[in-house]
Amino acid sequence: MSKAPPLGGILETSVYVEDLERAHGFYCGIVGxxxxxxxxxxSAYDAGPGETLLVFARGLTAQDVETEGGIVPGHHSEGPSHFAFRIAADQLEPxxxxxxxxGIPLRSEVVWPAGGRSLYVDDPDGNVVEFAAPPLWPNFTE
Structure with missing residues (x-):
């Protein structure tokens, strides 16, 4: 088996919601x-340098979409999903x-074995949104 070429990171992550404008109120109004x-x-949101959060309307993305540049394969998700925002350790309290x-209740707070902390909340559609401070993973220490 050949060695995989290097990756530059994760460009996009996505969640699926019932109401894009209600989700916009959370991701823009609350998360900023x-x-x-x-x-x-x-809706596509700037989630940090070179990172994008895609918020898809549930039920409208399962079919392939033809664009001038090519066909975007259909995709969808059932039930709540999860993703994490990276935050600095000194931003946990803020x-x-x-x-x-x-008025967003914490669903959970976790102290990780490496010493990092995560705050978990639900978005309006029940997706689990994590605010994670290092150290957490071996590649997330600062």
């Missing part, structure tokens, strides 16, 4: 992301306070 693209099927001030 800037929406870069808005349409009937999806995030905890901000979420509380916005």
């Amino acid at each position: 992301l800037t929406r870069m693209v808005s349409g009937e099927r999806l 995030w905890r306070a901000h979420l509380a001030a916005c």
Whole structure:
């Protein structure tokens, strides 16, 4: 088997929601992301340098979509999903306070074996959103 070429990281991650505007209220209004693209099927948010959060309308993405540049394969998800935002360790308390001030209850808080911490909340569609501070994974220490 040949050795895989190097990756540059994860460019996009996605969640599926019932109501794009309700999700926009959370991801823009609460989390503070800037929406870069808005349409009937999806909203795309700037989630950090070179990183994009795709918020898809559940039920509108299962079919292939033909574009001028080629066909985007259909995809979908059932039930809640999970992803994590990277935050600095000194931002745990500000995030905890901000979420509380916005009426977003913490679902869970975890202290990881390496010493990092994660705050977990639900978005309006039940997707599990994590705010993770290092050290957590061997490749996430700062």
